[in-house]
Amino acid sequence: MTTLGIAITGSGGATPDTSLDNDTLSQIVETSDEWIATRTGIRQRCLSGPEMPLSDLAAAAAREALEMAGLNPSEVDLVVLATSTPDDLFGSASRVQHSIGASQAVAFDLTAACSGFVFGLVTVAQFLRTGVYRNAVLIGADILSRWVDWSDRRTCVLFGDGAGAVVLQSTTEEEGLLGFELRSNGAQNKSLTLGYEPQAQALVEGLEVSQGNYGRIAMNGQEIYKFAVKKVPEAIEKALFRAQLTNADLDWLLLHQANQRILDAVAKRLNVPSEKVISNLARYGNTSAASIPLALDEAVRSHQIQTGDTIAASGFGAGLTWGAAILKWGGSV
Known part of the structure; x- marks a missing residue:
């Protein structure tokens, strides 16, 4: 079988209309704009209302990418939906597939937390390369506001909601995924969790099952910082090596x-x-699997990223998981 290349030909993004800035957040927990901004770089985040399904955000981003x-x-x-916050525990990708009118597509969810988009990119590439x-x-999409502990100022200041998407197409021309590196380390799993909280329910005498719910996001910020600044550069350098490229x-x-x-x-x-580092963190906060494609789409639509540009993308987060992909942007606005 001939191995094909892939081209990244479109991007899209979607965020809720409602935003929460740091000053307003300080009315909820003891914090301040200065405290949050100096420690994280975040000034505001977009939040979904109680009636907004994740699948609507994801579909909106996908439609923009297709256009x-x-x-x-x-x-x-x-259709692959990278998310940790589906509307349905059985998955939301099929609902997105129906919503965007992709009637001939197979659809499934993929969960790798904040690394989900990079893991999804590599997964999709395998299907396209083999023909x-x-x-x-x-699509990378998450509504983390559903699972934030709004009384915990260490975590509630960080997260926002959003979706980003890309279109990938098989090609016999220039390759769009030049190299990648994916890694996981379950030994550090407790550093960032959103765990199930079991509650016993008796069915008959001597037989119980678990009928609990999921808790709230818990994070050891210092451990995540140390993990990211050590492991992410290593992953990018390995991906660059496989792409036969250097940082330059x-x-x-x-x-x-x-x-x-x-x-x-x-x-x-x-x-x-620093002028080569893409950041929209100040406006959106941490949108988990959505953050990379959302920032990519903004950079493309503002003509910051041009056709043929080489991009090192890296996701990292719960699992712990991390990965890097060296991309060549093949679309145009």
């Missing part, structure tokens, strides 16, 4: 938008100048 790519939804073969499918939509070949560094301090530290370790 930019000039691809009819009926031509889509594959099994030709056209795919990859990069036009852009696009990291998961978790904390500006992490972005700055990773860029410094890689010797990437």
Whole structure:
């Protein structure tokens, strides 16, 4: 079987209309704009209302990506939704597939937390490279406000809601995914969790089952920071090596938008100048699997990213999981 390349031909993004700035957040927990901004770089975040389903955000981003790519939804073969917050525990990708009119596509969810988009990108690429499918939509979307402890100022200041999407197409021309590195370390799983909280329910005498719920996001911020600034540069360097490129070949560094301090530290370790680091963290906060495609879409639509630019994208987060992908942007606005 001939191995094909992939082209990234379209991007899209969607966020809720409601935003919460740091000053307003300080009315909920003991904090301040200065405290949040100096420690994280975040000034505000978008929040979904109680009636907004994740699938609506995801579908909106996907439609924008399809429009930019000039691809009819009926031509889509594959829809992958990277999310940790589906509307339905059985998954939301099929609902998105129906919503965007991709009637011929197979759809499934993929969960790798804040690394989900990068893991999804590599997963989709395998289907396209083998020729099994030709056209795919990859969406990263999360509504973390559903699971935030709004009394915990260590975590509630960080997270926002959003969705980002890309269209990927098989090609015999220039390759769009030049190299990648994916990693996991379950030994550090407790550093960032959103755990199930079991409650025993008796069915008959001597037989109980669990009928609990999920809790709230819990994070050891210091451990996550140390993990990210060490492991992310390593992953990017390995991906660059596989792409037969160096740091100097990069036009852009696009990291998961978790904390500006992490972005700055990773860029410094890689010797990437600050003007090459893409950041929209101040406006959206940490949108988990949505953060990379959402920032990518903004940079493309503002003509910051140009056709043919080389991008190092890296996600990192719960699991713990992390990964990097060296991309060549193939679309145009």
